[in-house]
Amino acid sequence: MAKLKSNQKREQIFHAGLKLFAENGYSKTTINDIAREAGVSFGTVFTYYENKAALFRACVTEPLDEFRQYMLTANEELESITLQKLKNLVGQHIDFFMEKEHYLRVIQYVIGQPYRFDEMEVLDEFADEFRSFIQHIVKTGMDKGILPASSPEEVSYGYLAFLMGMRLSFTDQARAHQTNAFKNQALRLFGL
Amino acid sequence: MAKLKSNQKREQIFHAGLKLFAENGYSKTTINDIAREAGVSFGTVFTYYENKAALFRACVTEPLDEFRQYMLTANEELESITLQKLKNLVGQHIDFFMEKEHYLRVIQYVIGQPYRFDEMEVLDEFADEFRSFIQHIVKTGMDKGILPASSPEEVSYGYLAFLMGMRLSFTDQARAHQTNAFKNQALRLFGL
Amino acid sequence: MAKLKSNQKREQIFHAGLKLFAENGYSKTTINDIAREAGVSFGTVFTYYENKAALFRACVTEPLDEFRQYMLTANEELESITLQKLKNLVGQHIDFFMEKEHYLRVIQYVIGQPYRFDEMEVLDEFADEFRSFIQHIVKTGMDKGILPASSPEEVSYGYLAFLMGMRLSFTDQARAHQTNAFKNQALRLFGL
Amino acid sequence: MAKLKSNQKREQIFHAGLKLFAENGYSKTTINDIAREAGVSFGTVFTYYENKAALFRACVTEPLDEFRQYMLTANEELESITLQKLKNLVGQHIDFFMEKEHYLRVIQYVIGQPYRFDEMEVLDEFADEFRSFIQHIVKTGMDKGILPASSPEEVSYGYLAFLMGMRLSFTDQARAHQTNAFKNQALRLFGL
DNA sequence: AATGAATGAGGCTTCATTCAT
DNA sequence: CATGAATGAAGCCTCATTCAT
Numbered sequence: 058m059a060k061l062k063s064n065q066k067r068e069q070i071f072h073a074g075l076k077l078f079a080e081n082g083y084s085k086t087t088i089n090d091i092a093r094e095a096g097v098s099f100g101t102v103f104t105y106y107e108n109k110a111a112l113f114r115a116c117v118t119e120p121l122d123e124f125r126q127y128m129l130t131a132n133e134e135l136e137s138i139t140l141q142k143l144k145n146l147v148g149q150h151i152d153f154f155m156e157k158e159h160y161l162r163v164i165q166y167v168i169g170q171p172y173r174f175d176e177m178e179v180l181d182e183f184a185d186e187f188r189s190f191i192q193h194i195v196k197t198g199m200d201k202g203i204l205p206a207s208s209p210e211e212v213s214y215g216y217l218a219f220l221m222g223m224r225l226s227f228t229d230q231a232r233a234h235q236t237n238a239f240k241n242q243a244l245r246l247f248g249l
Numbered sequence: 250m251a252k253l254k255s256n257q258k259r260e261q262i263f264h265a266g267l268k269l270f271a272e273n274g275y276s277k278t279t280i281n282d283i284a285r286e287a288g289v290s291f292g293t294v295f296t297y298y299e300n301k302a303a304l305f306r307a308c309v310t311e312p313l314d315e316f317r318q319y320m321l322t323a324n325e326e327l328e329s330i331t332l333q334k335l336k337n338l339v340g341q342h343i344d345f346f347m348e349k350e351h352y353l354r355v356i357q358y359v360i361g362q363p364y365r366f367d368e369m370e371v372l373d374e375f376a377d378e379f380r381s382f383i384q385h386i387v388k389t390g391m392d393k394g395i396l397p398a399s400s401p402e403e404v405s406y407g408y409l410a411f412l413m414g415m416r417l418s419f420t421d422q423a424r425a426h427q428t429n430a431f432k433n434q435a436l437r438l439f440g441l
Numbered sequence: 442m443a444k445l446k447s448n449q450k451r452e453q454i455f456h457a458g459l460k461l462f463a464e465n466g467y468s469k470t471t472i473n474d475i476a477r478e479a480g481v482s483f484g485t486v487f488t489y490y491e492n493k494a495a496l497f498r499a500c501v502t503e504p505l506d507e508f509r510q511y512m513l514t515a516n517e518e519l520e521s522i523t524l525q526k527l528k529n530l531v532g533q534h535i536d537f538f539m540e541k542e543h544y545l546r547v548i549q550y551v552i553g554q555p556y557r558f559d560e561m562e563v564l565d566e567f568a569d570e571f572r573s574f575i576q577h578i579v580k581t582g583m584d585k586g587i588l589p590a591s592s593p594e595e596v597s598y599g600y601l602a603f604l605m606g607m608r609l610s611f612t613d614q615a616r617a618h619q620t621n622a623f624k625n626q627a628l629r630l631f632g633l
Numbered sequence: 634m635a636k637l638k639s640n641q642k643r644e645q646i647f648h649a650g651l652k653l654f655a656e657n658g659y660s661k662t663t664i665n666d667i668a669r670e671a672g673v674s675f676g677t678v679f680t681y682y683e684n685k686a687a688l689f690r691a692c693v694t695e696p697l698d699e700f701r702q703y704m705l706t707a708n709e710e711l712e713s714i715t716l717q718k719l720k721n722l723v724g725q726h727i728d729f730f731m732e733k734e735h736y737l738r739v740i741q742y743v744i745g746q747p748y749r750f751d752e753m754e755v756l757d758e759f760a761d762e763f764r765s766f767i768q769h770i771v772k773t774g775m776d777k778g779i780l781p782a783s784s785p786e787e788v789s790y791g792y793l794a795f796l797m798g799m800r801l802s803f804t805d806q807a808r809a810h811q812t813n814a815f816k817n818q819a820l821r822l823f824g825l
Numbered sequence: 826a827a828t829g830a831a832t833g834a835g836g837c838t839t840c841a842t843t844c845a846t
Numbered sequence: 847c848a849t850g851a852a853t854g855a856a857g858c859c860t861c862a863t864t865c866a867t
Contacts, residue, residue, distance in 0.1 A: 066830090081365050082358075084276030087857060100832050100861090109858070162361050166274075169354050169361075171420050173273050181420070214427055215415075215434025219407070222414020227406075228363050228373070235406055242407025245437045279840060292844095292849045301841065450826095465749050466742075468660030471861060484828045484865095493862065546745050550658075553738050553745075555804045557657050565804070598811055599799070599818025603791070606798020611790070612747050612757070619790055626791025629821045642851090663836060676840090676853045685837065 067105040069095040075116045079162035083113055083174075117167055117176040120160050121183050127153070128190045135194065140203045143194070147243050154224045155236055165225050188213035195247065205248040215246050259297045261287040267308045271354035275305055309359055309368040312352050313375050319345070320382045327386060332395045335386070339435050346416045347428055357417050380405035387439065397440040407438050451489045453479040459500045463546035467497055501551055501560040504544050505567050511537070512574045519578060524587045527578070531627050538608045539620055549609050572597035579631065589632040599630050643681045645671040651692045655738035659689055659750075693743055693752040696736050697759050703729070704766045711770065716779045719770070723819050730800045731812055741801050764789035771823065781824040791822050 073094035077086040088109055092099045106112040131146065154161060164180060171177040191213040198204035223239045265287035269278040280301060284291045298304040323338065346353060356372060363369040383405040390396035415431045457479035461470040472493060476483045490496040515530065538545060548564060555561040575597040582588035607623045649671035653662040664685060668675045682688040707722065730737060740756060747753040767789040774780035799815045 080362060082274055082276065082362055084274065084857095085362075085365060088859085089857080098832050100834095100859095101830080103859070104830060104832095165357065165361055165417065168418060168420070169357055170272060170274055170277075173277065177420070184419075208430070208433070211430035211433055214419075214430045215411070215437075218414035218418050218431070218434075219411045220414070221418040222410035222412070223407075225357065225417075226360060226410050226413040227376070228360070228369070238400070238403035238406045239410070241400070241403050242410075242438055245407075245440060246434055248437060280842090281840080290849050293847080295842075296847065296849095464746060466658055466660065466746055468658065469746075469749065472863090473861080482828050485826080487863075488826065488828095549741065549745055549801065552802060552804070553741055554656060554658055554661075557661060561804070568803075592814070592817070595814035595817050598803075598814045599795070599821075602798035602802050602815070602818075603795045604798070605802040606794035606796070607791075609741065609801075610744060610794050610797040611760075612744070612753070622784070622787035622790045623794070625784070625787055626794075626822055629791075629824065630818055632821065660836095664838085665836080674853050676838095676855095677851080679838070680851060680853095 066095075066097055066101065070097060070102055070105055070112065071115060071119075074112045075120075075159050075163060078113060078116055078166070079159035082166060083109075113174075114176055116160075116163055117174075118179050120157075121179065124183070125186070128186070132190065132193065135197050138194075138197055138201060138203065143198060143203060143247075144244065144249075146194070147247070148240050150220060151223070151236060151240050151243060154220045158224060161221065161224050165221065184217065188217055191216050198247070207248050212246060212248075216243065219243060219246055258287075258289055258293065261289060262294055262297055262304065263307060263311075266304045267312075267351050267355060270305060270308055270358070271351035274358060275301075306368055308352075308355055309366075310371050312349075313371065316375070317378070320378065324382065324385065327389050330386075330389055330393060330395065335390060335395060335439070336436065336441075338386070339439070340432050342412060343415070343428060343432050343435060346412045350416060353413070353416050357413065376409065380409055383408050390439070399440050404438060404440075408435065411435060411438055450479075450481055450485065453481060454486055454489055454496065455499060455503075458496045459504075459543050459547060462497060462500055462550070463543035466550060467493075498560055500544075500547055501558075502563050504541075505563065508567070509570070512570065516574065516577065519581050522578075522581055522585060522587065527582060527587060527631070528628065528633075530578070531631070532624050534604060535607070535620060535624050535627060538604045542608060545605070545608050549605065568601065572601055575600050582631070591632050596630060596632075600627065603627060603630055642671075642673055642677065646673060646678055646681055646688065647691060647695075650688045651696075651735050651739060654689060654692055654742070655735035658742060659685075690752055692736075692739055693750075694755050696733075697755065700759070701762070704762070708766065708769065711773050714770075714773055714777060714779065719774060719779060719823070720820065720825075722770070723823070724816050726796060727799070727812060727816050727819060730796045734800060737797065737800050741797065760793065764793055767792050774823070783824050788822060788824075792819065795819060795822055 070091060073091045074086070077090050077094060080086075081090075088102050089099055091112070092102050095102070102112070106115065134142070167174045167176050167180060188210075192209040195204060195207055195209035195212050199206065199209075219239075219242070223235075223243075227235065262283060265283045266278070269282050269286055273282075280294050281291055283304070284294050287294070294304070298307065326334070359366045359368050359372060380402075384401040387396060387399055387401035387404050391398065391401075411431075411434070415435075419427065454475060457475045458470070461474050461478055465474075472486050473483055475496070476486050479486070486496070490499065518526070551558045551560050551564060572594075576593035579588060579591055579593035579596050583590065583593075603623075603626070607627075611619065646667060649667045650662070653666050653670060656662075657666075664678050665675055667688070668678050671678070678688070682691065710718070743750045743752050743756060764786075768785035771780060771783055771785035771788050775782065775785075795815075795818070799811075799819075803811065
């Protein structure tokens, strides 16, 4: 019981941090802001995270596991891939990236300042994993005759760039409309 | 025009600011850092820019004019567009975005924190201009039979997202190789 | 007498406090440090001492009783004083002061900051008692022809200064060797 | 001129720090206290000293030079030492230690917490120098027949202990009276 | 009695801005 | 114009104390 309560506060703090880091960057976000957003007192933040940097690190690295889990699941289903399934997959990616705005902004924030944040390493590794995942899809798709001839590597670079740019280059006007546009454009990157 | 004499120092400060804001963000960058990078003394920064925010604003807004200039020139040449010319145009965009790393990182920094920076408005306007420019290309290309049927609006969204994501989602390993990959992928967004 | 049961923990805390206050001073020593050193939990410290200041006060004042007890005993034996007994007495003082390093450091810490700690008063009183004790020895020694002519008051000042300085001015290299040096020097203060 | 002004403020801060560190210890002394005592603003302290620790280090180490200078001068005069001169010398030491209360309290504060402060090393070195100085005096005095047979090393330990204890074990009641007592007692340590 | 999570006051430090030289 | 010393607001972090379990 006691543990549960603790984890709840930790998560409140985590989400407050994620939101505010995403919206205002690292330096502009104060511990006070985070505490207020999380509904806890100033000092409580330090009960759960050693310092501001540790909370930021958690915000950057912990969510990666969810992505990884997703990739594992998706990879298993690749054996029985069809054109429709592949379109669904891309659609899922778009939706997924669209949903995780806060997290992606934090990611982008780190990528944009690679000399400043050590977390960059973890992200580089993850980007490699993701591109491998995409390359595997492209290869399988070409083998099954679903996709036209492509350089899997080029597609993986372009697709990741597109997903990041899509979510991060626009603020949220006409979101629904854009989402469809992005799905169509994303398919073109696969040669569809 | 008395200002002309000192424009050199102003520019040194400007470029120092651009570089450091790009690499470390707004808050982490100190006036001292900028002065040192620019090779001027601390106080001199305030001789040319009223305060830190004014310098940042300049870094965000002033370079837009160069982009605009480029778009105007390119628009004039659209009348005589051919497939090869269009491929060249896309190649130029890729090269251009690749070159302007510092500036684009600053742009992305502002886009990522729209509630924080007033400069966002200017950037939104510019994004609209750029997408209009792209839509004009797509329409002309379709009219001339160079491009397959597309939604010009969708292409414009996807293409801008792609350009931003391309430059900003990767740090600089294997840059030359990636550039080619990006050119190929970009053409796919136009249906090529 | 219900308190008796728990006296063990109280003493653990007391000695942890004495050691850490001696080694790091009052402010630098945290309740957490004390709890860890004492092998009890954080909150338990507050079960036995109302607050940090109360524990410190205990560390400063309680050990004085042991000194007082010693002086009483020694005073009784003064009637039958001989030169050898007096030398033994001085040797005991040196040994005693050498042994009580932690406590003397705490004492010195308070003496060094008399405006800061209320405990100073108690220590002043005790210093007076100790000097009276020394003066009594000197007078008795002169009466018995054991000691050369001296100002008892001057000796009492000098001897106390010497005892304090001896233990507190040196860290613990070559301790055994120094102890002998100090015994010889101490006797000189009595004119021997 | 500009330098002069700077050095003046630096010295004000230095002396404020010395006084307050002596009276209240390191942790209890705040930068704010120092600034107020020095008559400068809070931020100005950091213009002259990188941080609190650096100011403290300066307070501990810089005054040593004055002592060293004194020892050099005194050493030169040792050739023509007489009993009267030696008594004067001891008197000077007493006076000197009596005057430098603030500094000696800071020294004692560091000696009392050797694990806490790196400055201890410098002080250990200085203590060695001082004891060498004393040993030289004792040897010369014995050679010239001024002093009775002694172990120069033992005297050097005892004398330094005495000087420190004298200044630090008593607060300032009856200062003048004590000073004389201490001078007489100090001579006894030399066998006089 | 024992524990340790929650709290927030207080201190060090950074840094934008001002202004005298 | 150029400089950099002076200033103090604001933020991170520590830690004594409280209190519910």
